[in-house]
Amino acid sequence: MSDAHFPRDRFERLPAWDDDGFDHYDLEQWIKAAGSYVRAGDQLRPQVIDEVKQRAARRSAWKPVVQFASWGLSAALIWSLSVYAIFLVVPRGLTANDIFNRAEQRAETSGISLDWALTEVFKESRLPGKPQGVANQRSLTIQPEGSTND
Amino acid sequence: MNHLKTFPSRVRFCAANLAERGEDAISGLIDLTSQRLVRFACAITRNQHDAEDAVQTVLIRIGSQPGLLDQAENPWSYLLKMARNESLIIMRRRKRWFSIDNLCDLLTQRRIDEVQREEVYREIWLALRRLPVIQSEVVVLKIWEEMTFAEIADVLEVSPSTAASRYRYAIGKLSVMLRDTVGDLDHV
Numbered sequence: 001m002s003d004a005h006f007p008r009d010r011f012e013r014l015p016a017w018d019d020d021g022f023d024h025y026d027l028e029q030w031i032k033a034a035g036s037y038v039r040a041g042d043q044l045r046p047q048v049i050d051e052v053k054q055r056a057a058r059r060s061a062w063k064p065v066v067q068f069a070s071w072g073l074s075a076a077l078i079w080s081l082s083v084y085a086i087f088l089v090v091p092r093g094l095t096a097n098d099i100f101n102r103a104e105q106r107a108e109t110s111g112i113s114l115d116w117a118l119t120e121v122f123k124e125s126r127l128p129g130k131p132q133g134v135a136n137q138r139s140l141t142i143q144p145e146g147s148t149n150d
Numbered sequence: 151m152n153h154l155k156t157f158p159s160r161v162r163f164c165a166a167n168l169a170e171r172g173e174d175a176i177s178g179l180i181d182l183t184s185q186r187l188v189r190f191a192c193a194i195t196r197n198q199h200d201a202e203d204a205v206q207t208v209l210i211r212i213g214s215q216p217g218l219l220d221q222a223e224n225p226w227s228y229l230l231k232m233a234r235n236e237s238l239i240i241m242r243r244r245k246r247w248f249s250i251d252n253l254c255d256l257l258t259q260r261r262i263d264e265v266q267r268e269e270v271y272r273e274i275w276l277a278l279r280r281l282p283v284i285q286s287e288v289v290v291l292k293i294w295e296e297m298t299f300a301e302i303a304d305v306l307e308v309s310p311s312t313a314a315s316r317y318r319y320a321i322g323k324l325s326v327m328l329r330d331t332v333g334d335l336d337h338v
Contacts, residue, residue, distance in 0.1 A: 027325055028293055033267065034274040035294040040188040041202050045180050048206055052173045052213030059214075 094125050157186075157295075158226040168212070169220035176213040183226075184209070186295065187233045193290045194237040196279045200244060204236035230295070230305045234287065277327040285320035292317050 094102075099121050107117035164182055168175045184205060191201035208229065212219050222228035278286045284306075291302045299317070303310040 024321055024325065027321065027328065030270060030328070031274055031278075031289065031293045031324070034271040035189060035290075036185075037268070037271040037275065038185075038189050038192060038198070040184040040205070041198070044184055044188070044202055044206060045177070048180055048209045048213065049177055051206075051210045052176050055210070055214045056173045 099125065158224065161226040161229065162224075165219035165222070165225040168216045172216050173213050175216070176209065179212065179219075180209055183229060187229065189294065190230060190287070190290050191233050191237045193278060193286045194234060194283050195241055195244075196283075200240045201237065204233055204240050207236050208232045224301075224304075227301060227305050230291070234305065273328060274324075277324050280327065281320055281323060285316050285323070288313055288316045289320045289324070 099118070102121045103114060103118040106112070106121060107114045110117065112120075160182060161179075164175070164179045168179060187205045187208065188198070188201050191204045192198055195201045195204065211232070212229070219225045219228060278289065281289070287306065288302055291297045291305060292299075297305070299310040299313045302313040302317075306313060308316075
């Protein structure tokens, strides 16, 4: 704030005005000069610096704990996703014993040979999503003895 | 260093410094802005203790997140906004009653050659406290922070014409209030 607008003499420095109103420019200059009248308290600066440092210290103290916890959580998440993928998502096929047992059962109940029963069981246990055209073509080539393609 | 002549550019420099060096650089920002923030907050809370609480909260938050201020488009306006929001929160929380007709809470400073002006300064501060907050904050930003109405509008989140209108009303009231003061002094 420049002092040029405020002559040292007390009577001269008062803003000029008349009956019609106040000189707003002078009023603004007075208000501007009054801005430096109030100051911040002496404790503000040390309190802010102290609190900021304390918070920084607390953050750095907790940092390894948070880091360890986040690593642990990530590892647990990856492990559980792997277990889910292995046991629930990936389809498991029939074992050799299952297929043989089914083929035996089918051969007994239907009165067909074990070979043909095995073929049928294999055909039924084919995984979904396999192209049916290929399956149909294959079924044409595997025929029981004496039967026709019609 | 011509680019550091204006106050907002100095705040921007401090903000960049803070982002680069971390919380160790907060003291520079405090020295630069605390008085201005306190007097702005004072215009809202009308009490220096509450104003300092608000400013302290703001500066601690800035110090704890050193990159926050540097990311702002205009760091000085951002700081003023933060101080205003914090002051309004404190005002809403405040239960105690206090008089706006005295300045007992204010921490003042004066140069030896300003002793004669002190009476006028006190009257000006009292007059500012008697204004509605929405008007006194515009006066502070316009006269003490030398902001344009567009910049004031950005800080207060109103339109520039609203800011200008509030300023006009405020100056009108202040001229009425301060006319008697200055008139009395004139006869001394």
